[in-house]
Amino acid sequence: MEPGRRSEMLQALDEMENSGRLLGRSIVIFGHSHASEALVDALAARGYAVCAILDNNPAKQGAVYRGVPLMAPEGVRAFSQSDVLVLVVSRFFAAMQAQLRTLGYAGEVLSLAVYDSFAEYTVAARVLARRQARVRRGAATLAQIRAQWPQQHLVVCPHGALGDVYLAMAFLPAYRAQHRLGPAVAVTVQGGCQAVARLFGQEAVALAPHAMDELVQALLFTGAGNCIIAHHDLPYTDRIIRYLDHHMLGFDDYYRQAVYALPAGTAPAAPMHSEAFTPKAGLQPGNTVLLAPYAKSVVSLPTAFWQALADGHRRQGHCVATLVFGDEAPLPGTLPLCLPIAQMIPAAEYAGHFIGIRSGLCDVLRSARCEKTVVFPSCYYSTTPVKVDTFFHMDGWENIVYPGL
Amino acid sequence: MQDMETRLKAAEHGARFWRQNALEAGGQVLLVPKADAELVPLLLRVLHARAGERVRLLSQLPLEETAFVAPTRISQQDEDGLLALYTLYAFTQKLVVVSFRLPCGRKVHHLLQCGLATPEELIRTVLL
Numbered sequence: 001m002e003p004g005r006r007s008e009m010l011q012a013l014d015e016m017e018n019s020g021r022l023l024g025r026s027i028v029i030f031g032h033s034h035a036s037e038a039l040v041d042a043l044a045a046r047g048y049a050v051c052a053i054l055d056n057n058p059a060k061q062g063a064v065y066r067g068v069p070l071m072a073p074e075g076v077r078a079f080s081q082s083d084v085l086v087l088v089v090s091r092f093f094a095a096m097q098a099q100l101r102t103l104g105y106a107g108e109v110l111s112l113a114v115y116d117s118f119a120e121y122t123v124a125a126r127v128l129a130r131r132q133a134r135v136r137r138g139a140a141t142l143a144q145i146r147a148q149w150p151q152q153h154l155v156v157c158p159h160g161a162l163g164d165v166y167l168a169m170a171f172l173p174a175y176r177a178q179h180r181l182g183p184a185v186a187v188t189v190q191g192g193c194q195a196v197a198r199l200f201g202q203e204a205v206a207l208a209p210h211a212m213d214e215l216v217q218a219l220l221f222t223g224a225g226n227c228i229i230a231h232h233d234l235p236y237t238d239r240i241i242r243y244l245d246h247h248m249l250g251f252d253d254y255y256r257q258a259v260y261a262l263p264a265g266t267a268p269a270a271p272m273h274s275e276a277f278t279p280k281a282g283l284q285p286g287n288t289v290l291l292a293p294y295a296k297s298v299v300s301l302p303t304a305f306w307q308a309l310a311d312g313h314r315r316q317g318h319c320v321a322t323l324v325f326g327d328e329a330p331l332p333g334t335l336p337l338c339l340p341i342a343q344m345i346p347a348a349e350y351a352g353h354f355i356g357i358r359s360g361l362c363d364v365l366r367s368a369r370c371e372k373t374v375v376f377p378s379c380y381y382s383t384t385p386v387k388v389d390t391f392f393h394m395d396g397w398e399n400i401v402y403p404g405l
Numbered sequence: 406m407q408d409m410e411t412r413l414k415a416a417e418h419g420a421r422f423w424r425q426n427a428l429e430a431g432g433q434v435l436l437v438p439k440a441d442a443e444l445v446p447l448l449l450r451v452l453h454a455r456a457g458e459r460v461r462l463l464s465q466l467p468l469e470e471t472a473f474v475a476p477t478r479i480s481q482q483d484e485d486g487l488l489a490l491y492t493l494y495a496f497t498q499k500l501v502v503v504s505f506r507l508p509c510g511r512k513v514h515h516l517l518q519c520g521l522a523t524p525e526e527l528i529r530t531v532l533l
Contacts, residue, residue, distance in 0.1 A: 094495070094498075095498055098498060116495075118494055118495045119494065119495035120494055120495070120496065121429075121495075121496065121497055121498060122496065123420040123423050123424055123429075123490070123496050123497075125420075127494075127496075128416070128417065128420055128493075131493050131494045132413050132416070132493070134494075135409075135413075135493055136409070139409055217492075217493070217494065219510065220492040220508060220509065220510060221412060221416075221489070221492045221493055222409060222412065223492075223508075223509035223510070228510075229510055235510075236495045237491065237492060237502075237508045237510070237511055238510070238511050238512055238513070239511075239513060239531050239532060240512055240513055240515070240516065240531065242530065242531045243516060243521070243522070243530065243531050245530065246526075246530040247521070247522070247530070249521065257515060257516070257519040257521060258512060258515050258516055258519075258521075259512060259515070260515070261512070261514075261515035261518045261519060262519075263519070264519065
């Protein structure tokens with residue numbers, strides 16, 4: 001879960017707890033994801049139990065997270081309407097709310113973090129006016145970008161995920177060649193995404209998440225030319241992700257073919273820029289395991305799994321480090337390593353072995369010359385019937401699925 | 406790139422059209438842009454093959470009413486308005502724009518271009 005959304009969710013929970021809105025309620029969460037698991041954890045830490053997690057994906061129904069059963073949305077009918085409080089941390093909030101109303105649930109449905117600023121299922125005049133103001137702001141942002149880069153092709157990466165930006169950049173040279181485009185400018189969300197674009201030598205501008213959403217809205221609304229919104233699942237007007245409901249298309253192919261319309265055999269470019277890595281005391285070249293147990297989107301694996309992995313490698317005489325960002329804690333007994341994106345490849349090559357949960361960091365390390373292991377939770381990708389280890393398979397890596405969730 | 410004010414006015418027209426025709430109250434609403442007339446025979450075939458609930462079909466094209474299709478003839482202004490509103494924000498889950506390229510920037514046609522699906526498959530599995 002992205003740090004910004006996590007703190008938004010925790011703040012909302014604090015406010016609800018302080019105002020007594022959680023007391024005596026049957027708490028139900030709609031949507032199973034990394035974020036909703038974090039919500040279950042946060043509620044448990046405050047002493048509140050969650051009755052159920054609702055999810056539309058039949059493949060997820062029947063599973064259990066920390067004792068909380070995953071069930072079909074119709075399951076909401078099993079609870080007394082006056083007691084139930086449905087909480088959502090998902091970009092499908094508006095759709096979920098509408099679905100619950102259709103199911104006859106008239107109780108409270110609350111979004112604890114703004115994931116999707118695009119949807120609001122009403123054509124009420126006040127909403128229309130607000131949306132008009134929003135698209136004007138987006139157009140102003142576009143004008144500012146265009147003032148600086150009037151001719152460049154804008155490659156807009158709407159989602160703040162490293163892996164998405166990595167693939168958008170990796171196939172960009174082939175896309176530019178196919179369309180005989182001149183220089184491009186990547187427009188990314190603030191944070192590591194801009195650094196990922198720069199690994200490819202790509203000029204990049206970074207926007208705050210809300211400014212990015214406004215820009216995307218303005219691009220759609222005005223039909224602006226000389227740009228592409230380079231994502232496999234956004235914006236809402238595109239529906240290419242639905243192809244996965246019936247056909248398999250891996251993450252790479254989504255960018256290669258669905259996003260950029262490149263021929264099947266087109267090879268992705270590799271990053272060309274990196275910063276020198278200055279080894280930290282205690283790291284041994286070629287005898288270090290870099291563990292990356294944290295991810296923002298896929299569900300987490302138990303700490304015990306990572307701890308056992310770290311202990312096992314230490315017993316074999318390897319030095320073990322945990323890659324951390326922000327307030328993430330290193331695994332006990334391992335060296336914490338907080339690195340800029342540009343040092344990740346040299347660091348992994350220095351260490352010799354990288355083991356990480358499937359996250360955008362794995363994409364960043366695709367071209368690293370070292371032993372690489374990716375670990376997947378056994379779960380389904382988003383709303384699709386495709387397993388994450390199938391969709392996000394890493395060629396040339398050891399791919400492991402952790403079955404015990 | 407259309408003038409912003411013109412487009413905002415079009416979106417307001419789209420909202421009025423949506424309200425006046427009470428489109429939110431029913432089931433799925435399919436908008437077939439005039440530019441996508443060639444998709445109509447495929448769309449009708451898909452709708453009849455799936456034999457689902459009757460859908461509202463908005464188009465400038467003259468279409469016959471059938472067991473699965475309730476057509477409404479709309480004007481260019483209505484079409485522009487609904488498309489403008491749809492790109493202003495996701496105002497409903499019920500509207501489906503039956504097009505591989507519209508609204509502007511839609512990439513569904515890439516799947517066709519790359520040989521990953523036939524037009525009929527795309528209508529059945531991606532659009533509807």
